[in-house]
Amino acid sequence: MAEPFVVNPATQRYAVVTGANKGIGFEICRQLASEGIMVISTARSEKRGIEAQERLKEEFGLSDNVVFHQLDVLDPATIASLVEFIKAKYGRLDILVNNAGISGIGLDGDILILQETFERDANSLLLGGKPEPIQPKASGTIFETLEDAEQCVETNYYGTKRVTEALIPLLKLSDAPRIVNVSSTLGNLRLLSNEWAKGVLSNQESLTEEKVDEVVQKFLKNFKEGSVQANEWPPHFAAYKVSKAALNAYTRIIARKYPSFCINSVCPGFARTDITYNLGPLSASEAAESPVKLALLPNGGPSGFFFSRNQISSFITEKLSSLTENNETTEKMAEQIGVDAAAQRYAVVTGANKGIGFEICRQLASKGIIVISTARNEKRGIEAQERLKELGLSDHVVFHQLDVLDPASIAALVEFIKTKYGRLDILVNNAGISGIGLDGDIMILQEIIDGDVSSVFAGGKPEPVQLKASGTLRETLQGAEECIQTNYYGAKRVTEALIPLLQLSDSPRIVNVSSALGNLRLLCNEWAKGVLSNQESLTEEKVDEVVQEFLKNFKEGALRANDWPSQIAAYKVSKAALNAYTRIMARKYPSFCINCVCPGFARTDITCNLGPLSASEAAESPVKLALLPDGGPSGFYFNRSEISSF
Structure with missing residues (x-):
């Protein structure tokens, strides 16, 4: 089953997609419309757009969710017409996908020269941006004229700017504005010699x-x-590369200018x-x-980033290029580069x-990382x-x-790392x-976890109480206290002890392995949920207060009376607390990358070897x-490889 991507209800959301009459733009329209979003599909050619x-x-049966409007990103009059149309018909805009673009090249002969050139560029990235080889095997020729170059830059960079700036006022009226600029790995700065x-x-x-x-003008x-x-501009795809590098830079600028937007x-x-x-x-x-x-x-969610498909990447460096993800030679090279780069890192x-x-x-x-x-x-x-x-x-x-409950063993680990590395x-x-604890049929565990996951995606409704499996889950006060001490306070103790050593790194990373069961939708206790969801006022003291109130209520036998979770209670509270602690630490140490992640439901001892994933x-x-x-990104919760909601 495909992993769910957590989104807000799409019913009343409105999106514009440029360059939408074919290819990727057409598919973006189809997929957004399939999510219930009203999509304004745009194209320069009115005939092809219709x-x-x-x-x-x-x-695809999407007649209720797609409307076409002509748009030429080079023509201010058509942009103004689109703005007026959206303002009159919908009153606001929620999503803008700037997809319109052209290659800026012509091609004679064997089209495989194009693939060969792409692969050479990808290899150049993996080798650190060294000059690309100039001895092609294919017999085709790529040519670039001044007119092509000017039109490429005007479309891919200035066209995107014009449309974005015109639609910003309508996006400001949204409670969740999103801008997605469709770029390319060829815009990576390593390819600019x-x-x-x-x-700059x-x-x-x-x-x-x-x-x-x-x-761009230079x-x-x-x-x-x-x-x-x-002047050491790229030897091929020059205008395309410069236009996409400029687009990536523009993305960062406007993400900083509009902090309430998600712009990537x-x-x-x-x-x-x-x-x-x-x-x-x-x-x-x-x-x-x-x-x-x-x-x-x-x-x-993240803003101001460059994604290589679903993964956050760098505007300047690229280890695994999505351009050549099926190229066996490139994968081997990437693996080697990874080893070299990691040789002096310690985890x-x-x-x-x-x-x-x-x-x-x-x-x-x-x-190639040294792992303790x-x-x-x-x-x-x-x-x-x-x-x-x-x-x-x-x-x-x-x-x-290392025993995360024992300060002496934590101190011994710190001393070992300090001395050795x-x-x-x-x-x-x-x-x-x-x-x-678990008695009887272990399938009771899978049934409960499935019910909780369904609750999260159904908006946090009360967990189902009619269980079919015959097993029984046991939760004792001792088990709850040990769970909180290990999962939350143990992670805190280890982190705080190792922070001084992490501060000596030029790229410190902390990853807290959490769980979807820590999602705040599963905390029916409104006070606890309010404390842990208030990003602005969240402190370690407030998280501790929530955890201690839970343990107090557990001791008093008052979990149900205080709306704490009805099953796997301590685990859920410990992971919700760990997620909150992640956000606090990310804010406290802005030069670190600190995130928490649900790795997925995997077959391990903790899950009684249930679950669809291997370890x-x-x-x-x-x-x-x-x-x-x-x-x-830092301070985020990931559901496997994708950013999700706390």
Whole structure:
């Protein structure tokens, strides 16, 4: 079953998609409309736009959710007409997807020259942006004229700016405004050899629209003079690369200018569309999925980022390019680059002797990171270390005993790292317990978890009480106290002890392994929910107050009377508290990337080996967060690989 992407009800939301008559734009319209969103589909050609609208109505049954309006992003009059249409008909706009774009090139002969060039660019990124090879094998020729270059920049960059600026007033009337700029990995700054341009566009602090325009105009001036090569602009796809690099920069600028919006740019992947001469591993439908997900981000989602399909990436660096994700050679190169880059990084993983913790260690060590694997039980921890050594990871894994409830063992770990490595780069707080006992049929656990997940997606309605399985869950006061101490206070103790070592890193990361069961919708206690959801006034003291009130009510036998969860209560409260603590720490340490993640329902001891995922699959998302690029999101809750809502 596909993972759900948490969104607000779409019934009364309105979206504009540019360049929507075919390819990825058409698919973005279809997918948004299928979510119940009213989509204004736009295209320069009125005839083709109306034909696309008819297809959406006739083939997909979306007649109630799609309306066409002509739009030429180069023509201020058609932009003004669109604005007036939306203002009169809907009164506001919620989503803008800037998809209109052109390649700026012509092609003679073998079209495979295009794929070959894409792959060379991707390899250049993986090699650190070194000059691209100039000996092509395919017999085709890519040519770029001044007229093509000017039109490409006007469409991809200035066209997006014009439409965005015209629609901002209508987006301001939305309670959840979203702007998605469809970009490309070819806009990565590593592909700009011109150091001046790269310096201007990568300087986040001083970046302005005027400076971006200066870069674009300088490129066009050099193109006109025939001095593109002399000034180290890209040797091919030059206008396209510059236009997309400028678009990415513009994304960051307006995200800073409109902090209440979610504004991001995305490379949807190398897809079979007209602009790629129908080359590429992805269908237009598959490529459209990532822009649609960004358009439907929950409130509080990331803004000002570049996504390579569904993953946050860097405007400047790219390890795994979605352009060549099916290219075996490139994957091997990427793996090697990852090892080299990670050689001097150090990570601690708690609860690492089995299950997801063991797999997190294995995957991090496989990327060349030195992993300090920890566990409460020394014998089992050493056995786990031996298993990792048998997998050929002996140079990258070391074991140290750690009991997250014991300050002395935490202090011993800190001293060990300080003496042996001098700093820490990554902390993964994975240690956790369920806080329950189980008698009889273990399927009772899956039934309850399924019911809770359904409650979350149904708006947090009371959990079902008619269980079919014959098993029984037991929750004792001792079990509840140990669960809170391990899952919440244990993570706090370890984090606070290791913060000084993490501050010595140039890219500190903290990943708190949490759960969908910590979602605040499952806390029916309105006071607790109010405290933990108030981002502005949230403090550690207030989180502790919630946790202590829960334990007090548990001791008094007053859980039900105070609307605490009816099953797996301590676990839910501990994970909700951990999620809140994540947000507090992210605010306290802005130079860190600190996030929490539900790795998914996996077959481990804590789940009685139920669940659709293997421990290896579940470990992938914590590992990705541990390896986020600089400037990545912080203070967020991830449902596996995707940002979701607390």
